[in-house]
Amino acid sequence: MSLQNFRYLADLKTRRKLWLQVHLWLGLILGLLLAIYGVTGSILVFHAEINDWLNSEMRTVKPPEQGAVYRPLAEIFEAGRAAMPEEAKLAFATYPRNDEAAFIQSYSLEKPDGTVEDWQVHVDPYTAGVTGKRLMGDSESWLPNTFIGFVFKLHYALMLPKGVSPVVVGVSGMLLIISVLTGLIVWWPLTGRWLQALTIKRKSSPERFNFDLHKTAGFYTTLVMIPVLFSGVYMVLPHNVVPVLELFSPVTYRYWFESKPIPDREPISMAEAIVLADRRYPHGRAHWIYGAPDPTDTYTVCKDDVDRPGSWLQRVCVVMDRYTGEYLDIDDPAIGTAGEVFTHWQWPLHSGQAIGMAGRILVFLTGLACPVIVVTGVIRWLQKRKAAQRMTGVANRRLRHQPRAHES
Numbered sequence: 242m243s244l245q246n247f248r249y250l251a252d253l254k255t256r257r258k259l260w261l262q263v264h265l266w267l268g269l270i271l272g273l274l275l276a277i278y279g280v281t282g283s284i285l286v287f288h289a290e291i292n293d294w295l296n297s298e299m300r301t302v303k304p305p306e307q308g309a310v311y312r313p314l315a316e317i318f319e320a321g322r323a324a325m326p327e328e329a330k331l332a333f334a335t336y337p338r339n340d341e342a343a344f345i346q347s348y349s350l351e352k353p354d355g356t357v358e359d360w361q362v363h364v365d366p367y368t369a370g371v372t373g374k375r376l377m378g379d380s381e382s383w384l385p386n387t388f389i390g391f392v393f394k395l396h397y398a399l400m401l402p403k404g405v406s407p408v409v410v411g412v413s414g415m416l417l418i419i420s421v422l423t424g425l426i427v428w429w430p431l432t433g434r435w436l437q438a439l440t441i442k443r444k445s446s447p448e449r450f451n452f453d454l455h456k457t458a459g460f461y462t463t464l465v466m467i468p469v470l471f472s473g474v475y476m477v478l479p480h481n482v483v484p485v486l487e488l489f490s491p492v493t494y495r496y497w498f499e500s501k502p503i504p505d506r507e508p509i510s511m512a513e514a515i516v517l518a519d520r521r522y523p524h525g526r527a528h529w530i531y532g533a534p535d536p537t538d539t540y541t542v543c544k545d546d547v548d549r550p551g552s553w554l555q556r557v558c559v560v561m562d563r564y565t566g567e568y569l570d571i572d573d574p575a576i577g578t579a580g581e582v583f584t585h586w587q588w589p590l591h592s593g594q595a596i597g598m599a600g601r602i603l604v605f606l607t608g609l610a611c612p613v614i615v616v617t618g619v620i621r622w623l624q625k626r627k628a629a630q631r632m633t634g635v636a637n638r639r640l641r642h643q644p645r646a647h648e649s
Contacts, residue, residue, distance in 0.1 A: 257427060264423035265622060267416055272615040274399070274413050275420075279611025281396035282469070286593055286605045288389050289338055295388060299363040299373030300343050311344075311366040314512035320369045321346035321362040329360065330534035331511060336527040343372050349534060356381050397477060411478035418470045424459045448624055455617035458610045465607040472591035475584070483584070490580030495570050499537040500563040508533060508563040511540065517566050518542035518559040525555065533563035543572075551575030554585060554595065 268275075284291065293300045311317070322331070325348050333347035343363040350358045357380040363372045378385040383400060385391045398406035430438040439460070441453040475482045479494055486492045500508075509517075515527055525547035533540050543558040551574075558572035574585045589595035593604035 254431065257431070260423045260426045264420055264427055267420035267423070268615070268618045269622065271413055271417055271420065272618065275417055276612040276615045277395060277399070278414075278417075278473070279608040281392050281608075283605045283608030284392050285389075285396055286601050286608070288392070292389050293342070296373075296375075299375070300345075301341050302343050302365045302367065302372065304340055305367055309367050312369040314515055315510065316369040317344050317364050317366055318346065318510065318512050320364045320371055321348075324362045324371045324374055325360060326350060331532045332534050333532055334511060334530040336530065337366055338528070347377075347532075397473075407477045411474050411481070414470050414474040414477070418467060418474075421459070421463055421466050421470070425463055428456050428460055451617050451620050451624070455614060455621055458614050458617070462607045462610045462614070465603050468590045469604060469607065472587040475587045476591065486580045486583065490583075491578045492580035492584055493570050493572075494584070495539075495541055495558060495560045495572055498539050498560050498569045500533060500539050502536045503564045506564055509540070509561075509566050513566065514540035514561055514563075515542055517561055517568075518544065521559050521568065521571070522547050522557055524548060525557070528556075539563060539569060549575055552582075554589060556585070556589060556594075 318331070318334075321344075322329075329348040329350040331346060332349045335345040335347075337344055344366045346362045346364065348360045348362065350360060352358065359377040359379065360374060361377055362374040364370065365372050376386055377390055378387075385394055394400055397410060399410060401409055428438060439457065441457055442449055445453065479496070483492050483494050511530055511532055515530060518527065522544055525544040527542055528545045529541075529543040531541035531543075532538070540561045540563055541558055542561075543556065545556050547555050547557045549555075554574045557574075559568060560570035560572070561567060562569055572581070572585055574582045577585060586595065589600075591604075593600035593602070596603075
């Protein structure tokens with residue numbers, strides 16, 4: 242090795258020590274949050290299936306016959322409305338995800354004492370009969386009433402108040418991205434020993450096995466971890482992320498659109514909003530329907546499996562004025578700007594649905610790897626700290642036993 246190459250390698254190692262310190266302290270400070278995000282995220286990848294399993298009596302239905310069709314949407318929504326007090330507001334609905342799933346309607350109910358309750362009503366789409374309803378939680382309690390509700394709130398809000406949680410989750414997500422990137426820098430084999438960097442050494446000591454498990458788990462999850470973390474930051478801090486994206490490309494954000502109230506005019510129903518979305522995109526299957534409980538809210542209908550040229554992503558969302566049904570925004574990667582296409586991909590990437598079941602499994606495994614990375618990282622830090630203390634002790638003992646100048 243030439244002297245120039247030797248100096249270059251020495252400089253790289255010096256800089257890597259700095260990145261190692263950044264990686265270490267970010268890991269120690271944010272490791273618990275990464276483990277929480279990872280485990281809860283893995284559960285939420287399959288939240289619909291878990292919910293169906295835990296609440297099969299109300300969430301699953303049996304088609305009366307082969308090829309049976311749903312009752313009219315107006316009947317399905319009316320069944321849910323009849324199961325709730327008149328003052329309840331329909332805030333959200335979830336279309337059946339398969340032929341054996343119930344139609345789910347989410348209501349917000351303000352009580353006389355000011356408490357706001359969140360309810361779900363499940364309706365059999367083939368009979369328009371209510372299969373069950375349940376209280377999901379209320380504004381007076383920080384703890385949701387259901388397991389998946391608890392996991393959701395822990396994942397996106399860490400059980401913190403609404404005014405605090407977006408900042409804490411968003412900032413921690415950005416710092417974790419830096420942690421992942423510095424981990425990649427520290428992992429990079431400067432000497433070219435790629436096989437050693439990419440594998441776990443067989444028949445190694447516990448210390449070496451822990452180190453190899455940490456670096457390989459971190460490396461193999463990096464390509465999934467970074468987009469999942471960034472999309473999480475985008476979803477909790479859109480007001481901060483979108484302006485940055487707009488520096489490069491125009492972006493519309495569907496949650497910022499508003500309906501224009503018209504005096505003495507009743508808003509269209511959610512069933513009519515779905516019909517209007519189907520008119521714009523006749524193919525595919527409705528999935529999420531965002532209601533308009535307040536005067537300036539909009540209806541948003543999101544559809545899956547909308548096969549059309551121009552985009553691999555088959556998910557679109559249509560935003561409508563709640564009074565006129567006018568299209569206010571079309572979230573369609575096939576016709577959007579570069580910035581809009583980028584934002585369209587964030588939820589599919591975060592959930593893994595961008596590449597179907599394979600993507601969901603990748604996100605699931607990455608989430609489970611998070612506590613492994615955290616625990617092995619802490620163990621590695623403790624091992625190095627113990628070794629440093631041992632070396633310091635040895636050095637101190639040698640100094641004590643060295644003859645002093647006046648003794649020699």
